[in-house]
Amino acid sequence: MPPLPSLLNGAKQCQVMTKRTKLRCKNLAAYGCKACRMHGAHKSKNVLRGANHPQYRNGEETLEAKAERSEKSVMFRYLTDLGNHCNMFYKKLKTRGRPPSGYTQLDLTDPEQLALAILKTLPSK
Ligand SMILES: [Zn+2]
Structure with missing residues:
Protein backbone atom coordinates (compact mmCIF):
# COMPACT_ATOMS: atom_id res chain seq x y z
CA MET A 1 0.00 0.00 0.00
CA LEU A 48 -1.90 15.70 34.13
CA ARG A 49 0.17 15.53 37.29
CA GLY A 50 -0.35 16.54 40.88
CA ALA A 51 -3.44 18.52 41.76
CA ASN A 52 -4.59 18.66 38.13
CA HIS A 53 -4.86 14.89 37.83
CA PRO A 54 -8.43 13.54 38.23
CA GLN A 55 -7.26 10.81 40.61
CA TYR A 56 -5.35 13.22 42.81
CA ARG A 57 -6.33 12.45 46.41
CA ASN A 58 -5.43 15.25 48.75
CA GLY A 59 -1.77 16.20 48.53
CA GLU A 60 -1.27 15.88 52.26
CA GLU A 61 1.65 13.55 51.78
CA THR A 62 4.25 13.25 49.05
CA LEU A 63 5.56 9.83 48.02
CA GLU A 64 8.85 10.63 49.76
CA ALA A 65 7.06 11.52 52.99
CA LYS A 66 4.99 8.35 52.73
CA ALA A 67 8.13 6.22 52.25
CA GLU A 68 9.83 7.93 55.18
CA ARG A 69 6.82 7.35 57.43
CA SER A 70 6.76 3.69 56.44
CA GLU A 71 10.48 3.38 57.17
CA LYS A 72 10.03 5.03 60.57
CA SER A 73 7.12 2.78 61.48
CA VAL A 74 9.26 -0.29 60.72
CA MET A 75 11.99 1.20 62.90
CA PHE A 76 9.48 1.85 65.70
CA ARG A 77 8.16 -1.69 65.45
CA TYR A 78 11.67 -3.11 65.92
CA LEU A 79 12.30 -0.73 68.82
CA THR A 80 9.11 -1.97 70.47
CA ASP A 81 10.20 -5.57 69.95
CA LEU A 82 13.61 -4.83 71.46
CA GLY A 83 12.05 -3.05 74.44
CA ASN A 84 9.71 -5.97 75.03
CA HIS A 85 12.60 -8.39 74.75
CA CYS A 86 14.62 -6.46 77.39
CA ASN A 87 11.58 -6.03 79.68
CA MET A 88 12.08 -2.29 79.36
CA PHE A 89 8.40 -1.50 79.85
CA TYR A 90 6.22 -2.20 82.87
CA LYS A 91 4.28 -4.63 80.71
CA LYS A 92 4.65 -6.01 77.22
CA LEU A 93 3.73 -3.34 74.71
CA LYS A 94 1.20 -4.42 72.15
CA THR A 95 1.27 -2.98 68.67
CA ARG A 96 -1.94 -2.42 66.83
CA GLY A 97 -2.84 -3.05 63.23
CA ARG A 98 -1.05 -5.03 60.62
CA PRO A 99 2.73 -4.89 60.59
CA PRO A 100 4.24 -2.30 58.27
CA SER A 101 5.67 -3.54 54.98
CA GLY A 102 9.36 -4.25 55.35
CA TYR A 103 8.89 -5.63 58.86
CA THR A 104 9.50 -9.30 59.56
CA GLN A 105 9.07 -10.88 62.97
CA LEU A 106 12.53 -11.77 64.30
CA ASP A 107 13.40 -14.28 67.00
CA LEU A 108 15.29 -12.00 69.39
CA THR A 109 16.71 -14.89 71.44
CA ASP A 110 18.96 -15.62 68.47
CA PRO A 111 21.96 -13.24 68.73
CA GLU A 112 22.24 -12.84 64.97
CA GLN A 113 18.63 -11.80 64.61
CA LEU A 114 18.94 -9.56 67.68
CA ALA A 115 21.85 -7.77 66.01
CA LEU A 116 19.80 -7.47 62.83
CA ALA A 117 16.90 -5.94 64.77
CA ILE A 118 19.25 -3.44 66.43
CA LEU A 119 20.69 -2.51 63.03
CA LYS A 120 17.20 -1.89 61.71
CA THR A 121 16.49 0.60 64.47
CA LEU A 122 19.43 2.77 63.40
CA PRO A 123 18.58 5.68 61.10
CA SER A 124 19.58 4.97 57.50
CA LYS A 125 21.23 8.37 56.94
ZN1 LIG B 1 1.14 3.91 14.40
Whole structure:
Protein backbone atom coordinates (compact mmCIF):
# COMPACT_ATOMS: atom_id res chain seq x y z
CA MET A 1 0.00 0.00 0.00
CA PRO A 2 1.48 3.38 -0.95
CA PRO A 3 1.95 5.96 1.81
CA LEU A 4 -0.74 8.53 2.38
CA PRO A 5 -0.42 11.68 0.22
CA SER A 6 0.18 13.93 3.23
CA LEU A 7 3.25 11.83 4.10
CA LEU A 8 4.68 12.83 0.73
CA ASN A 9 4.03 16.45 1.65
CA GLY A 10 6.29 16.28 4.70
CA ALA A 11 3.92 15.17 7.46
CA LYS A 12 5.45 13.00 10.17
CA GLN A 13 4.93 9.24 10.03
CA CYS A 14 4.27 7.10 13.07
CA GLN A 15 7.63 5.73 14.29
CA VAL A 16 6.26 2.54 15.80
CA MET A 17 7.28 -0.88 14.44
CA THR A 18 4.11 -2.95 14.55
CA LYS A 19 4.16 -6.20 16.48
CA ARG A 20 2.00 -8.06 14.00
CA THR A 21 3.74 -7.29 10.69
CA LYS A 22 7.15 -6.22 12.08
CA LEU A 23 6.95 -3.28 9.68
CA ARG A 24 6.83 0.41 10.42
CA CYS A 25 3.33 1.78 10.95
CA LYS A 26 2.15 3.76 7.93
CA ASN A 27 -0.25 6.07 9.75
CA LEU A 28 0.42 9.73 10.26
CA ALA A 29 1.84 10.70 13.59
CA ALA A 30 -0.54 12.64 15.78
CA TYR A 31 0.12 16.37 16.01
CA GLY A 32 3.28 17.00 18.03
CA CYS A 33 3.77 13.28 18.76
CA LYS A 34 5.98 10.47 17.52
CA ALA A 35 3.20 7.88 17.25
CA CYS A 36 -0.23 7.70 15.68
CA ARG A 37 -3.48 7.48 17.65
CA MET A 38 -3.33 3.65 17.45
CA HIS A 39 0.11 3.51 19.03
CA GLY A 40 -0.27 5.62 22.14
CA ALA A 41 0.14 9.15 20.89
CA HIS A 42 0.32 11.55 23.77
CA LYS A 43 2.33 14.57 24.61
CA SER A 44 4.01 14.11 27.95
CA LYS A 45 3.20 17.70 28.90
CA ASN A 46 -0.47 16.87 28.44
CA VAL A 47 -0.32 14.14 31.09
CA LEU A 48 -1.90 15.70 34.13
CA ARG A 49 0.17 15.53 37.29
CA GLY A 50 -0.35 16.54 40.88
CA ALA A 51 -3.44 18.52 41.76
CA ASN A 52 -4.59 18.66 38.13
CA HIS A 53 -4.86 14.89 37.83
CA PRO A 54 -8.43 13.54 38.23
CA GLN A 55 -7.26 10.81 40.61
CA TYR A 56 -5.35 13.22 42.81
CA ARG A 57 -6.33 12.45 46.41
CA ASN A 58 -5.43 15.25 48.75
CA GLY A 59 -1.77 16.20 48.53
CA GLU A 60 -1.27 15.88 52.26
CA GLU A 61 1.65 13.55 51.78
CA THR A 62 4.25 13.25 49.05
CA LEU A 63 5.56 9.83 48.02
CA GLU A 64 8.85 10.63 49.76
CA ALA A 65 7.06 11.52 52.99
CA LYS A 66 4.99 8.35 52.73
CA ALA A 67 8.13 6.22 52.25
CA GLU A 68 9.83 7.93 55.18
CA ARG A 69 6.82 7.35 57.43
CA SER A 70 6.76 3.69 56.44
CA GLU A 71 10.48 3.38 57.17
CA LYS A 72 10.03 5.03 60.57
CA SER A 73 7.12 2.78 61.48
CA VAL A 74 9.26 -0.29 60.72
CA MET A 75 11.99 1.20 62.90
CA PHE A 76 9.48 1.85 65.70
CA ARG A 77 8.16 -1.69 65.45
CA TYR A 78 11.67 -3.11 65.92
CA LEU A 79 12.30 -0.73 68.82
CA THR A 80 9.11 -1.97 70.47
CA ASP A 81 10.20 -5.57 69.95
CA LEU A 82 13.61 -4.83 71.46
CA GLY A 83 12.05 -3.05 74.44
CA ASN A 84 9.71 -5.97 75.03
CA HIS A 85 12.60 -8.39 74.75
CA CYS A 86 14.62 -6.46 77.39
CA ASN A 87 11.58 -6.03 79.68
CA MET A 88 12.08 -2.29 79.36
CA PHE A 89 8.40 -1.50 79.85
CA TYR A 90 6.22 -2.20 82.87
CA LYS A 91 4.28 -4.63 80.71
CA LYS A 92 4.65 -6.01 77.22
CA LEU A 93 3.73 -3.34 74.71
CA LYS A 94 1.20 -4.42 72.15
CA THR A 95 1.27 -2.98 68.67
CA ARG A 96 -1.94 -2.42 66.83
CA GLY A 97 -2.84 -3.05 63.23
CA ARG A 98 -1.05 -5.03 60.62
CA PRO A 99 2.73 -4.89 60.59
CA PRO A 100 4.24 -2.30 58.27
CA SER A 101 5.67 -3.54 54.98
CA GLY A 102 9.36 -4.25 55.35
CA TYR A 103 8.89 -5.63 58.86
CA THR A 104 9.50 -9.30 59.56
CA GLN A 105 9.07 -10.88 62.97
CA LEU A 106 12.53 -11.77 64.30
CA ASP A 107 13.40 -14.28 67.00
CA LEU A 108 15.29 -12.00 69.39
CA THR A 109 16.71 -14.89 71.44
CA ASP A 110 18.96 -15.62 68.47
CA PRO A 111 21.96 -13.24 68.73
CA GLU A 112 22.24 -12.84 64.97
CA GLN A 113 18.63 -11.80 64.61
CA LEU A 114 18.94 -9.56 67.68
CA ALA A 115 21.85 -7.77 66.01
CA LEU A 116 19.80 -7.47 62.83
CA ALA A 117 16.90 -5.94 64.77
CA ILE A 118 19.25 -3.44 66.43
CA LEU A 119 20.69 -2.51 63.03
CA LYS A 120 17.20 -1.89 61.71
CA THR A 121 16.49 0.60 64.47
CA LEU A 122 19.43 2.77 63.40
CA PRO A 123 18.58 5.68 61.10
CA SER A 124 19.58 4.97 57.50
CA LYS A 125 21.23 8.37 56.94
ZN1 LIG B 1 1.14 3.91 14.40
